[in-house]
Amino acid sequence: MEKHIAVIKGDGIGPEIIDQAQKVLTRIAEQYGHTFSFEEVLAGGCAIDACGTCLPDKTLKTCLNSDSVLLGAVGGPKWDHLPGSERPEKALLGLRKALGLYANIRPAVLFPQLADASPLKPSITANGIDFVVVRELTGGVYFGAHQTTSENGEAVASDLMIYSEHEIERIAHVAFQTARKRRHHVTSVDKANVLDTSRLWRKVVERVAEQYPDVTLSHMYVDNAAMQICKNPAQFDVILTENMFGDILSDEASMITGTIGTIGSSSLGSGTRGMYEPIHGSAPDIAGQDKANPIGTILSAAMMLRFSFDMPSEADAIERAVSAVLDEGFRTGDMMDAHTVLISCSEMGDRIAAAI
Amino acid sequence: MEKHIAVIKGDGIGPEIIDQAQKVLTRIAEQYGHTFSFEEVLAGGCAIDACGTCLPDKTLKTCLNSDSVLLGAVGGPKWDHLPGSERPEKALLGLRKALGLYANIRPAVLFPQLADASPLKPSITANGIDFVVVRELTGGVYFGAHQTTSENGEAVASDLMIYSEHEIERIAHVAFQTARKRRHHVTSVDKANVLDTSRLWRKVVERVAEQYPDVTLSHMYVDNAAMQICKNPAQFDVILTENMFGDILSDEASMITGTIGTIGSSSLGSGTRGMYEPIHGSAPDIAGQDKANPIGTILSAAMMLRFSFDMPSEADAIERAVSAVLDEGFRTGDMMDAHTVLISCSEMGDRIAAAI
Numbered sequence: 001m002e003k004h005i006a007v008i009k010g011d012g013i014g015p016e017i018i019d020q021a022q023k024v025l026t027r028i029a030e031q032y033g034h035t036f037s038f039e040e041v042l043a044g045g046c047a048i049d050a051c052g053t054c055l056p057d058k059t060l061k062t063c064l065n066s067d068s069v070l071l072g073a074v075g076g077p078k079w080d081h082l083p084g085s086e087r088p089e090k091a092l093l094g095l096r097k098a099l100g101l102y103a104n105i106r107p108a109v110l111f112p113q114l115a116d117a118s119p120l121k122p123s124i125t126a127n128g129i130d131f132v133v134v135r136e137l138t139g140g141v142y143f144g145a146h147q148t149t150s151e152n153g154e155a156v157a158s159d160l161m162i163y164s165e166h167e168i169e170r171i172a173h174v175a176f177q178t179a180r181k182r183r184h185h186v187t188s189v190d191k192a193n194v195l196d197t198s199r200l201w202r203k204v205v206e207r208v209a210e211q212y213p214d215v216t217l218s219h220m221y222v223d224n225a226a227m228q229i230c231k232n233p234a235q236f237d238v239i240l241t242e243n244m245f246g247d248i249l250s251d252e253a254s255m256i257t258g259t260i261g262t263i264g265s266s267s268l269g270s271g272t273r274g275m276y277e278p279i280h281g282s283a284p285d286i287a288g289q290d291k292a293n294p295i296g297t298i299l300s301a302a303m304m305l306r307f308s309f310d311m312p313s314e315a316d317a318i319e320r321a322v323s324a325v326l327d328e329g330f331r332t333g334d335m336m337d338a339h340t341v342l343i344s345c346s347e348m349g350d351r352i353a354a355a356i
Numbered sequence: 357m358e359k360h361i362a363v364i365k366g367d368g369i370g371p372e373i374i375d376q377a378q379k380v381l382t383r384i385a386e387q388y389g390h391t392f393s394f395e396e397v398l399a400g401g402c403a404i405d406a407c408g409t410c411l412p413d414k415t416l417k418t419c420l421n422s423d424s425v426l427l428g429a430v431g432g433p434k435w436d437h438l439p440g441s442e443r444p445e446k447a448l449l450g451l452r453k454a455l456g457l458y459a460n461i462r463p464a465v466l467f468p469q470l471a472d473a474s475p476l477k478p479s480i481t482a483n484g485i486d487f488v489v490v491r492e493l494t495g496g497v498y499f500g501a502h503q504t505t506s507e508n509g510e511a512v513a514s515d516l517m518i519y520s521e522h523e524i525e526r527i528a529h530v531a532f533q534t535a536r537k538r539r540h541h542v543t544s545v546d547k548a549n550v551l552d553t554s555r556l557w558r559k560v561v562e563r564v565a566e567q568y569p570d571v572t573l574s575h576m577y578v579d580n581a582a583m584q585i586c587k588n589p590a591q592f593d594v595i596l597t598e599n600m601f602g603d604i605l606s607d608e609a610s611m612i613t614g615t616i617g618t619i620g621s622s623s624l625g626s627g628t629r630g631m632y633e634p635i636h637g638s639a640p641d642i643a644g645q646d647k648a649n650p651i652g653t654i655l656s657a658a659m660m661l662r663f664s665f666d667m668p669s670e671a672d673a674i675e676r677a678v679s680a681v682l683d684e685g686f687r688t689g690d691m692m693d694a695h696t697v698l699i700s701c702s703e704m705g706d707r708i709a710a711a712i
């Protein structure tokens with residue numbers, strides 16, 4: 001198959017981790033007889049520096065014409081002083097909205113080789129951690145009106161958390177369909193004891209659930225969910241939640257696996273085109289030193305093959321290669337312990353590509 | 357001294373835990389020569405059942421005329437079907453607003469006797485957990501306009517997250533003053549890369565910080581904070597944050613101590629009158645069985661003596677008594693392990709009162 005991939009390296013460690021994912025994708029193309037063409041475009045801080053805007057038109061156009069987007073990471077202290085509407089992070093939000101990527105899927109999985117890295121006790125991790133967070137990505141307080149005005153001589157700022165039924169409906173379907181391929185349980189997280197958006201959320205999710213009698217549904221308040229993720233993560237199969245809660249809970253969920261550098265994510269809309277990126281940030285402190293962990297990006301590339309290109313064997317091959325290299329004891333700095341061997345970001349990419 | 361205390365037992369385990377706190381306060385009054393008068397009033401689900409409203413006028417009036425309010429817990433599945441504006445939880449929100457309690461202080465402390473209860477690894481808890489969350493309690497998305505309307509034939513719900521400068525300023529002062537009595541560090545948590553409210557938050561907090569040159573200030577995004585609380589809780593001294601983020605993070609913070617049943621909280625405004633309550637909920641599943649852990653409520657009573665009544669020795673006496681009973685190995689069910697002795701809620705109250 002021929003696929004055209006828009007590549008956004010972004011800022012900080014973005015370029016070095018993307019390079020490794022491209023290595024791996026190129027290897028897959030050779031082995032499986034595909035043609036992947038990569039078109040590199042700018043977004044984030046580097047785009048602000050080069051073009052004066054975090055999301056140049058050309059970038060958007062290239063992404064819209066691509067079969068999928070592979071993204072490293074954007075942002076960094078260099079651009080932190082900019083007003084909200086001009087920050088590197090706006091590129092992410094703009095891309096999500098323009099590409100209609102309303103469904104963000106973030107797995108929280110304990111890698112057996114890295115089980116010691118979890119901050120949780122062995123008595124808790126022994127029960128396993130294997131769930132996904134399905135986060136609504138183009139609605140809620142991220143995309144409602146943001147305003148700062150002056151009232152009675154003082155500044156007043158507001159952000160509107162807003163959801164309409166169809167936005168909740170479509171993400172609920174994603175969660176139930178995901179659960180069907182897993183252990184058939186959805187935990188919908190909201191704050192229905194306080195928020196109108198949450199009460200509508202709960203109502204719509206319950207309605208959608210009727211179409212999935214084989215999937216069980218439970219509801220949980222967001223404050224309780226933040227506790228349960230630490231206390232008993234094994235209880236979760238699919239967590240379904242809105243944008244802001246999903247941001248917080250998916251990061252907490254990845255942290256309890258102890259290996260945030262190894263987790264990829266996919267953002268999908270109604271078609272097959274998606275955006276794939278690791279869940280970690282741009283890590284400016286180690287940028288350019290060939291130290292970063294490229295596995296989150298490489299596994300994001302595997303997700304692209306699986307979800308957008310319908311290439312499950314190829315995706316499996318990448319995942320097996322990652323596992324094999326970890327089994328051999330090779331680690332980047334963030335994953336090191338006493339019994340493992342430190343390698344660089346690029347060597348990790350080389351080894352994973354070679355293991356395919 | 358004479359103090360008039362409004363007592364809201366509430367729902368579920370509320371009555372049994374409040375009884376124990378009253379026992380302890382009565383013992384303090386005897387020993388230290390104070391007079392505490394208790395006036396019991398209804399709020400929450402039991403008030404809906406008895407008076408048709410979760411927060412009857414009489415309750416509000418009694419609280420406004422009290423020196424402080426002691427609250428058990430409100431809510432339960434019996435009232436979960438009610439519309440948002442009529443739920444038991446509305447009583448809490450109504451009391452916070454009417455009493456002007458904008459500052460909610462929730463400690464996250466690892467009790468040495470209960471260190472094994474933490475879900476975190478010993479290598480993490482060994483560094484200690486001892487921080488407080490200062491949560492803004494009368495603003496943000498909890499109190500902005502809640503709306504559900506119909507647009508183009510579908511329901512659209514919204515909640516307004518809104519903050520004005522003075523609301524941020526006064527809670528920032530509480531955080532910096534709290535830090536002065538502790539380890540002089542404030543971590544302000546926001547989502548300034550997305551929200552206007554957060555950008556105003558950050559600006560005002562930085563301005564207030566100039567008045568506290570002896571306190572260091574750092575900023576953290578809320579998604580990162582949710583991770584750092586699990587990864588390295590020892591880094592925190594005072595976490596300052598807005599209402600919704602504070603709800604989520606303070607629950608996560610209490611969970612990592614492993615002893616949510618033992619944590620109290622205070623809600624204060626500009627005067628000395630406060631509302632004191634445990635951070636756990638009404639636990640309907642064990643209500644009326646004399647099994648609940650009353651320590652969170654008893655330590656809330658101690659906070660009342662310390663923060664509202666300026667009785668630090670009396671507060672110390674309660675805290676010492678709790679510690680002594682735990683040292684002797686007595687536990688309610690939620691705190692049990694192999695080497696401890698199970699006692700009931702009321703026996704826990706008796707033993708703590710007797711130890712004063």
Ligand SMILES: CC(C)[C@H](C(=O)O)[C@@H](O)C(=O)O
Pocket residue numbers: 089092247549550579
């Ligand atoms: C950078 C930021 C805008 C973004 C978000 O909050 O969505 C990030 O935290 C994420 O989760 O992808």
Ligand SMILES: CC(C)[C@H](C(=O)O)[C@@H](O)C(=O)O
Pocket residue numbers: 193194223445448603
């Ligand atoms: C019951 C609910 C409204 C309340 C809140 O969210 O403030 C509770 O979770 C709390 O933290 O006191």
